[in-house]
Amino acid sequence: MELLTEPNIWIAFFMLAALEIVPGIDNIIFISILLGRLPPEQRDLARRLGLGFAMVSRMALLFSLAWVMTLTTPLITLLGQEISGRDLILLGGGVCLLYKASHEIFMEVKVQESKETRAGVADVKVGTSVF
Incomplete structure (x- = not known):
């Protein structure tokens, strides 16, 4: 419960949230531009696949970043x-x-x-x- 009252934890949370929202918006814009080139019947599947891949790759990058930060052994x-x-x-x-x-x-x-x-x-x- 002490973590919930710590201001530094909240600041870090909002910073990480902002750092994830900006690339997320960029992904949506990029996918929307590419979807305009597809036939209308393929757009829904392509949108779902594109956003799903973006989410999975971002999560994998965050987990790999957490792993890299543990590599502190000289x-x-x-x-x-x-x-x-x-x-x-x-x-x-x-x-x-x-x-x-x-x-x-x-x-x-x-x-x-x-x-x-x-x-x-x-x-x-x-x-x-x-x-």
């Missing part, structure tokens, strides 16, 4: 710092996010430069053909 010691399985997984995820963000930024800059270059070439061609 695996190696590097420069006097003990490193556990959880640390390695979090480090790998962080590196993956940094790579993906850097790659997306690089591709966006490359596309912008390509558009500017093509616009400049088009202006030169138009300018030379007029004279």
Whole structure:
């Protein structure tokens, strides 16, 4: 009963609820867009399967996250710092996010430069053909 009166427990509960509601809404929007491409007689089954798969996969991810958080036994010691399985997984995820963000930024800059270059070439061609 003490857990029900603890404010930190309620704050954590509402934070987790919010973090689950946002991707849930995203799933509904994505599934709705895809359902528009199906014939009307297949939409109901596809909606149920899509939402069911989204729910099962989200629950599996939450259970795997709970399991990863228990991996606190030190695996190696590097420069006097003990490193556990959880640390390695979090480090790998962080590196993956940094790579993906850097790659997306690089591709966006490359596309912008390509558009500017093509616009400049088009202006030169138009300018030379007029004279």
